[in-house]
Amino acid sequence: xxxxxxxxxxxxxxxxxxxxxxxxxxxxxxxxxxxxxxxxxxxxxxxxxxxxxxxxxxxxxxxxxxxxxxxxxxxxxxxxxxxxxxxxxxxxxxxxxxxxxxxxxxxxxxxxxxxxxxxxxxxxxxxxxxxxxxxxxxxxxxxxxxxxxxxxxxxxxxxxxxxxxxxx
Amino acid sequence: xxxxxxxxxxxxxxxxxxxxxxxxxxxxxxxxxxxxxxxxxxxxxxxxxxxxxxxxxxxxxxxxxxxxxxxxxxxxxxxxxxxxxxxxxxxxxxxxxxxxxxxxxxxxxxxxxxxxxxxxxxxxxxxxxxxxxxxxxxxxxxxxxxxxxxxxxxxxxxxxxxxxxxxx
Numbered sequence: 512x513x514x515x516x517x518x519x520x521x522x523x524x525x526x527x528x529x530x531x532x533x534x535x536x537x538x539x540x541x542x543x544x545x546x547x548x549x550x551x552x553x554x555x556x557x558x559x560x561x562x563x564x565x566x567x568x569x570x571x572x573x574x575x576x577x578x579x580x581x582x583x584x585x586x587x588x589x590x591x592x593x594x595x596x597x598x599x600x601x602x603x604x605x606x607x608x609x610x611x612x613x614x615x616x617x618x619x620x621x622x623x624x625x626x627x628x629x630x631x632x633x634x635x636x637x638x639x640x641x642x643x644x645x646x647x648x649x650x651x652x653x654x655x656x657x658x659x660x661x662x663x664x665x666x667x668x669x670x671x672x673x674x675x676x677x678x679x
Numbered sequence: 680x681x682x683x684x685x686x687x688x689x690x691x692x693x694x695x696x697x698x699x700x701x702x703x704x705x706x707x708x709x710x711x712x713x714x715x716x717x718x719x720x721x722x723x724x725x726x727x728x729x730x731x732x733x734x735x736x737x738x739x740x741x742x743x744x745x746x747x748x749x750x751x752x753x754x755x756x757x758x759x760x761x762x763x764x765x766x767x768x769x770x771x772x773x774x775x776x777x778x779x780x781x782x783x784x785x786x787x788x789x790x791x792x793x794x795x796x797x798x799x800x801x802x803x804x805x806x807x808x809x810x811x812x813x814x815x816x817x818x819x820x821x822x823x824x825x826x827x828x829x830x831x832x833x834x835x836x837x838x839x840x841x842x843x844x845x846x847x
Contacts (some may be wrong), residue, residue, distance in 0.1 A: 534705055575708050577747065579804070592795060617754040617837040620793035628777060631802045633749035637710045637843035678705035 519569040532583035536676045539565045540647075545666040552584065554593055554620040557654035557662045559616065562597075562663055563670035568645035570638050576601075578612060578634040579580065580649040585627040586659050593646035593661055595632040597651040601644045609644050614635050616652065621661070629668075633679055681770045687761070706847050711735040713840040718833050719751055719776070723765065725827035732768075732833065733821040733840035734776035740809050741819050743754040745845040746772075748784055748805040752820045753838030755796035755831045764792040768801040772812075777821055782812055785820075792831070800838070 542563050549560050562582050578599055586593045594619030602609025614632035621628045632649060649670045653661035713733045716798035732753060737746070748770055755766060764823050767789040785805040792799045803821060819842050825831055 534707065574708055575843065577749075579749075594703045613749075613841065614753070614839045615837055617751070617800045617834070619799050620752075620795070620796050622793065625796065633751055633802060633841075634839075635710055635747065635749050635843045661691055675708055677708050 535678050537634055538674045540565050540674065542627045542670045547663050547665055549642045549663050550665070551663060552651060552653035553654040554655040554660055555658035557652055559598065559607040559652040560649050561605050561607060563649040563668065565647045565670050565672055566645065567647055567672050567674055570642040570645040571676060572638055572640065572642060573581065573677060574638045575677065576612070576634070576636050576638065577673040577675070578647060578653055578671070579633070580670040581631040582628055582649065582650065582651065583627060583629050583664040584653070584662060586621040586623065587660050587662050588657065589623050589626070591655060591657040592622045593629055593659070594618055594620050594654040595651065595661060597623040597632050597649065599632050600636045600650060602646055602648060603644050605648055607625050609648070609650070610641060611656040612647070658664070699824050710845045711737050711842040711844065712792050713714055713753065714752045715841065716836040718835055720833050721835070723755060723823055723825050723831040723844055725825040725829045725831070728825060729769070729779040729822045731777055731779060731794070731820045732823045733838065734818050735840050736776065736843050737842055739783045739845055740813050740844070741846065742809055742811065742813055743847060744809040745847065746784070746807050746809065746819070747800055747845070748819055748842040750801070750803040750840045752801035752803060752821055752823070753840045754798055754800055754834040755792070755823070756834065757792060758832045759832065760794055760797050762827055764825050764831055765793055766790055766792055766799060766801065766831070767824040768803055769822040770803050770805050773818050773820050774815055776818050776820070778820060784819065794825055
C-alpha cells in the first residue's frame with residue numbers, strides 16, 4: 512500500500528476511535544431565588560407539600576442525578592414544638608408523589624425556643640426506569656398535636672440538580 | 680491519481696490530528712447506594728465509641744478518582760424523651776463495612792439532641808480526590824458516636840448513604 516494511502520487509513524482509524532470515546536454531558540439546573548411554591552406548611556393535616564420543583568427533562572436510562580436542596584422553615588408558634596420532615600422525589604409534574612430519590616422523609620423537631628430550622632437534603636442516583644418522571648421535587652411536611660402552621664421563608668433555599676449523561 | 684492520493688493523505692493526517700486533539704478516553708461515573716433500610720445498627724449506645732450507621736462498597740479505586748459522598752444520615756431519636764444527647768458523625772474510607780478507622784473523607788462534627796428536639800438527622804456531604812491508599816477493596820462508611828450515656832434509637836429506612844465515583 513502506498514505510504515500516503517496508509518496514512519489516510521490510519522488517520523481515519525484514529526478518528527473513529529476518538530469518536531467512540533465521546534465525553535459525558537453535564538447540565539446544572541437550579542431554582543432561582545424566591546422560587547418557593549408555598550408560604551406555609553399545614554401542621555394540622557401533616558401532609559407533604561411541594562416546596563421547590565425543577566424540570567430537568569429529558570431523562571434517559573443511565574443518567575446520573577446529583578441533587579441538593581435546602582429550605583428555611585420556621586415555627587409560627589412560640590409555645591409548642593413542631594415536627595418538620597423533608598424528602599426528594601421524582602415525578603412528571605410538581606407533586607408529592609412519584610419515585611423517591613433517596614431516603615424516606617426523615618425529620619426533626621423545632622422546639623419553641625429554637626424557632627427555625629434548615630432542612631438540607633442530598634441525593635445521588637442513577638436513572639434506571641420511568642424516564643418520563645423528569646421533574647424533581649423537594650417536598651416537606653409539618654406535624655404537631657397542637658396543629659397550626661410552619662412558615663416557609665421566601666428566598667431562603669434552593670433546589671439544585673447536576674444531570675450527568677455518561678458516555679454512551 | 681497523484682492529486683487524489685495527496686488529498687487522501689492530507690485528509691488522513693487531518694483526521695489523525697483531530698484524533699490526537701480529542702479526548703483519549705471518557706470519564707466513567709459509578710453510583711453506589713446503601714438503599715432502603717440500609718441501617719447497620721438499630722440503637723446507638725451512648726458510650727462515646729464510633730459505630731458504622733451506613734456503609735457502601737465502592738470496590739477498587741485509583742489515585743485521581745473523585746468521590747462525591749452524600750449522607751442523609753437517618754433519624755436518630757431518644758427512646759424516652761428524657762435525655763439530652765451529643766451526636767457526632769463522620770465520613771470514613773475504610774477497608775471493610777465495619778471499619779471505623781481509615782482515611783477521613785470529612786471532619787467529624789456534632790450536634791445536640793435536646794429533650795425538646797428529641798430527634799435529629801445528620802446530613803454529611805463531601806467531595807474528595809483519592810490521593811493514596813488504593814490497595815484492595817474500599818468502603819465509604821458513615822460513622823456516628825454518642826456521648827450521652829444513654830442509647831439513641833436508629834429508625835429503620837429513614838436515611839441513605841450515596842456515593843458517586845468519577846474516574847476522570
